[in-house]
Amino acid sequence: MAIKEPEVKSIVVKEGELQKPARAGRSRRAFLFKFGAALNVVAASLMGVPVIGFVLSSFRSKGPHESWIELGPLASFPEGQTRLATYRNPYTRPWDGATADIPCWVRRTEGEKFQIFAINCTHLGCPVRWFQDSHLFMCPCHGGAFYEDGSHASGPPPRGLYEYQYKVEGGQLLVKGGLLPTLSEPL
Amino acid sequence: MLRKIALWIDERLYVSKLYASTAGHKVPANAESWFYVFGSGTLLCFIIQVVTGTCLAFVYVPSASQAYTSLEYLNYQQSLGWLLRAIHNWGSNFMVGIMILHLTQVFLFGAFKYPREMTWISGVVLLLCTLGMAFTGQVLRFDQDAYWGLGIGASMMGRVPLIGPNLVHLMLAGPIIAGETLSRFFTLHVFIIPGTIIALVSLHLRLVLTKGINEYPVPGHLVEKETYAEEYETLIKKEGVPFFPKAISKDLIFSGLVTLGILGCALYFGPEGPHGAPDPTQINTVPKPDFFFLWLYAVLALLPDYLETILILTVPVIAIGLLFALPFISGTGEKSARRRPVAVLSVIIIFLTLGTFNYLGTYAPWSPQMGAWSSDATPVKYVKGRSPLELQGALVFQSKQCRNCHSLDGSGGQRGPALDGVATRLTADQLVRQVIQGGGNMPAYGKNLSPAEVTALVAFMQTLHGPNESPARDTTAPESSGEKEKQTASVER
Numbered sequence: 001m002a003i004k005e006p007e008v009k010s011i012v013v014k015e016g017e018l019q020k021p022a023r024a025g026r027s028r029r030a031f032l033f034k035f036g037a038a039l040n041v042v043a044a045s046l047m048g049v050p051v052i053g054f055v056l057s058s059f060r061s062k063g064p065h066e067s068w069i070e071l072g073p074l075a076s077f078p079e080g081q082t083r084l085a086t087y088r089n090p091y092t093r094p095w096d097g098a099t100a101d102i103p104c105w106v107r108r109t110e111g112e113k114f115q116i117f118a119i120n121c122t123h124l125g126c127p128v129r130w131f132q133d134s135h136l137f138m139c140p141c142h143g144g145a146f147y148e149d150g151s152h153a154s155g156p157p158p159r160g161l162y163e164y165q166y167k168v169e170g171g172q173l174l175v176k177g178g179l180l181p182t183l184s185e186p187l
Numbered sequence: 188m189l190r191k192i193a194l195w196i197d198e199r200l201y202v203s204k205l206y207a208s209t210a211g212h213k214v215p216a217n218a219e220s221w222f223y224v225f226g227s228g229t230l231l232c233f234i235i236q237v238v239t240g241t242c243l244a245f246v247y248v249p250s251a252s253q254a255y256t257s258l259e260y261l262n263y264q265q266s267l268g269w270l271l272r273a274i275h276n277w278g279s280n281f282m283v284g285i286m287i288l289h290l291t292q293v294f295l296f297g298a299f300k301y302p303r304e305m306t307w308i309s310g311v312v313l314l315l316c317t318l319g320m321a322f323t324g325q326v327l328r329f330d331q332d333a334y335w336g337l338g339i340g341a342s343m344m345g346r347v348p349l350i351g352p353n354l355v356h357l358m359l360a361g362p363i364i365a366g367e368t369l370s371r372f373f374t375l376h377v378f379i380i381p382g383t384i385i386a387l388v389s390l391h392l393r394l395v396l397t398k399g400i401n402e403y404p405v406p407g408h409l410v411e412k413e414t415y416a417e418e419y420e421t422l423i424k425k426e427g428v429p430f431f432p433k434a435i436s437k438d439l440i441f442s443g444l445v446t447l448g449i450l451g452c453a454l455y456f457g458p459e460g461p462h463g464a465p466d467p468t469q470i471n472t473v474p475k476p477d478f479f480f481l482w483l484y485a486v487l488a489l490l491p492d493y494l495e496t497i498l499i500l501t502v503p504v505i506a507i508g509l510l511f512a513l514p515f516i517s518g519t520g521e522k523s524a525r526r527r528p529v530a531v532l533s534v535i536i537i538f539l540t541l542g543t544f545n546y547l548g549t550y551a552p553w554s555p556q557m558g559a560w561s562s563d564a565t566p567v568k569y570v571k572g573r574s575p576l577e578l579q580g581a582l583v584f585q586s587k588q589c590r591n592c593h594s595l596d597g598s599g600g601q602r603g604p605a606l607d608g609v610a611t612r613l614t615a616d617q618l619v620r621q622v623i624q625g626g627g628n629m630p631a632y633g634k635n636l637s638p639a640e641v642t643a644l645v646a647f648m649q650t651l652h653g654p655n656e657s658p659a660r661d662t663t664a665p666e667s668s669g670e671k672e673k674q675t676a677s678v679e680r
Contacts, residue, residue: 056357058353058356058357058360058361059350059353059357065361065362065363066362084468084470086468089363089365091361091362091363091365092365093365093366093367095250095251095252095253095366096251096252096365096366097250097251097252097253097366097465098251098252098464098465098466098467098468099251099252099334099364099365099366099368099465099466099467100365100366101466101467101468102363102467102468103467103468103470119467119470120338120342123342123487124338124339124342124343124487125335125338125339125341125342126335126338126339126474127335127467127470127472127474129470129471129557131560131588131591133560133586133587133588134587134588134589134632134635135634135635136588136630136635138555138557138588138591139555140472140473140474140554140555140557141335141339141473141474141484141488141554142484142487142488142553142554143488143553143554143555143592143602145555145630147630147634153625153630153631154625154628154629154630155628156487156488156490156492156495157492158492158495158496178362178363179362179363180338180341180355180359180362180363180364182341182342182344182345182346182351182352182355183342183345183346183351183496184345184346184347184348184351184352184355185345185351185352185355
């Protein structure tokens, strides 16, 4: 008995000693873990906002993409004719190279009345070509054809050619360009 | 001494343990088949692509103003640049081809069934990544086809309702194709998609190790969720062989042949392009996708226009959805193709359909031949012995670009019907109506032809019939059509 009692005591003491720091350790560890995880969630979100914002910047509405650009003097577009003209993309960057030169078809119906068609077929965006003799635009990709006024003549395109806005200022023809026209965002 | 060194290294690096759990894992003896070589073949192609792609990136400049020049430099000035470009191009062709064989084999052998659903799904994502690599790679070959191919991609994106414009701007990195577009595709082709592929291949291979290689299917031996795992374990214990060095021989032979095949094609055919410079003002171009997207090019030309937007938006979603859902639709039961007629028929139909569309895509009968009117000669037999009016009509036929869509004697466009025997199909009145009003996919020429031109053109077309055939005539005018033709011709004159 005399031997056992201290043994029991010592066990009790031991248990208490073991449990206390263990419980403290667990809660401390749990706190550190939770704090660490939360800190990382916050940090990652803060880091993620600019990263995702950068990648998806096209979803943020910016101002209009287009602006007025000169196409050339009126004299270079004879009445009753359709001619290829080129404008320099208004939002060009130094490394754009030739891709910043955008072609379009200019039809001068009479006087200062024009029709300026985007080069892109309304079917899938291939470059349409003008044939003066048959007065048709033909697309080389899937066989779309358009009349001289841009209306749909035959083939798969769902609508007539896209038409740019234009204005005449000081003897110059100006076009509102800078956008690749698509069915959901025509010019 | 050597043994000691070897043991020291092994103890530090755990090489033998790594071997036992990877290359040395046991596979069913009957999986040692020529049908099982396509997976490793695809992986080999990917490794070749990574190596050659890295080499090309030493020289290639991902800038819209200089990419084309750097490709020309690679072709003509950089030592062996042409060969590495050719290997990279043929490596991609082989990779897509072998991957499709792998997919077909896995499908026909029922390897997607329980418990290998995730192996199949990761494989489907790898397929999509590989097609993504093929498209973005075509853009990095920054030439006319790449430029207009981007326009086509944007036009398809532009059909998505509501967020269409945003998607177009996301794809092009702006409102129009420009320098940033190429940078975007470079990032996708060189960082994002290859990174995804490496991660997915790791998962795919890990699943091959943990779930095992599919045993060669036996007709009538059904997969059941309750018993399969046990059966497979017994099979491996009874007749399993280590993948290395026992089962790998056929993979090794196939891999060697693939490498030689890629090298041989690269040496023989040389690099692909770049074709015309990516200058949008050079509009005399006929954009065409690379081989693996020709079927899509054909489908988009042949779909009726009222179905197009709906199909462009839904079919890819349904098709990819079906691929993902396959192991859940048919996850158990028969594996052998001998007892899965629907599976076999599906494969045959899909291959025939894609093959036919791809074949049509190679010569694109739906596209007008833009230069036919000025470059294709009028066949001598159609002008010999003709009256002046008819000859005038032959001139109208050429100068009004009719030839761009209608062929004569096998040359010219195939958009519209060949007109060699048109006089036997349509009467003079019907020809006039067709020319003036158009219809059936033909533009109306009423405004663009004078009455005199129409008369001459129809007179010419009335002569287009075989030597022993007479031109079509109106049943209400029972006289000899030859007589009538001459009469009308003389009256007009």
